[in-house]
Amino acid sequence: MLEFAILGLLQESPMHGYELRKELTAKLGAIRAAISYGSLYPTLRRLQAAGWITEAAETPATAEEVPALTSRRGRVVYKITAEGKERFAQLIAQAGPETYDDTGFGVHFAFFARTDQATRLRILEGRRRKIEERREGLRDVLGRAAERLDAYTLELQRHGLDACEREVRWLEELIANERSGRAPTAPHLGSAGGRREDNSPPPPGETRKERP
């Protein structure tokens, strides 16, 4: 998961660890708290060992400026390699059942802009099926096993069931949008999903802001 996210992010621009974590947190904030350095740094090393990323020189262009004044501490900037991009594409293409659990789905979804439509559909439908199964399980428990459980546990299941139903509806919209609407990168929704005065979506294109 982390591997996938790092490769995805580094395709937008080279970054060092700290920055990577911040971007990761911003992009995945909806689905997980924050990446721990205890997983980030080891993973970076692993990716580097595999040849999917490399360390990039820190000083961008004006390299002669203040050459070794303060001795240039830390700040290891990583950039993705051609093999890394291949790897990323391969990870998308695989997109197996592990892609449908909460975290896995969220991370893949966050990189849908780099995923072809067929794969997007496959992932969305796989996720929907999985949530539907969870929903059925919860309905079973609430129906058949209700008397065995205390009121708090039941309330928890009800809340969970509600979340499932909501997510299925959300996925339905995304799928419909994806399928017919040919919404290449903009699911738009908003009309049915829940009002939001939006922010004038820039014509779908990339629009990444590089730090100066």
Next chain:
Amino acid sequence: MLEFAILGLLQESPMHGYELRKELTAKLGAIRAAISYGSLYPTLRRLQAAGWITEAAETPATAEEVPALTSRRGRVVYKITAEGKERFAQLIAQAGPETYDDTGFGVHFAFFARTDQATRLRILEGRRRKIEERREGLRDVLGRAAERLDAYTLELQRHGLDACEREVRWLEELIANERSGRAPTAPHLGSAGGRREDNSPPPPGETRKERP
């Protein structure tokens, strides 16, 4: 987390591993998929080593019946000890910040029937604060950083924000219920939470069924 859940479940009745996993899955189905044996068995061993649980004899009372015919394979039944119950109470009393993350909160909530009201309130409020913070983070990203993110990522954040708002409302109800309504074990809700044609809620009372 697993330790807590196991101690909580074993207080209802002794069980062996397989059964424990099933009960755990039923009780926590709303918040996590299924406990892996790869964590369950090592944890059971750890708890046993700490003296919080012990192995119980398999054959209930009529022990002389078919003494060693088929040699009595497998089926290790665990039961909680007095120290184990103490440990469980201590884990509830601590209920620190780690209790407020998704899984931690869910597991603690599932055992609210064994938690005193003051602690329940503390946990619910801690959780609410945490979700409110996440919500603010998402609003920030959707507001300030929106142009840096692609449409899919934004949609993910919107969905996450929606879930946060919903959970805060849910928690508000639970807190109000807990605080004034003196709802000792029955949060009831359902009136304001969202329509549900329901299943004829049994009058709030306890209705705990111990396995005979």
Next chain:
DNA sequence: CGTGCGATGTATCGGTCCGATACATCGCGG
């Protein structure tokens, strides 16, 4: 003027938990 503190930055260690896998028994339907 200095000093301390919050943000930036890299890194490791122990521990929890997962996913895959292996293996054995039981009851039942074909």
Next chain:
DNA sequence: CCGCGATGTATCGGACCGATACATCGCACG
């Protein structure tokens, strides 16, 4: 009678987290 799905125990490698350590930078406050 045989296979297959449910029951049941168990291990191993790996992913990820939380705490911790440590060093630098800029700036606000005394």
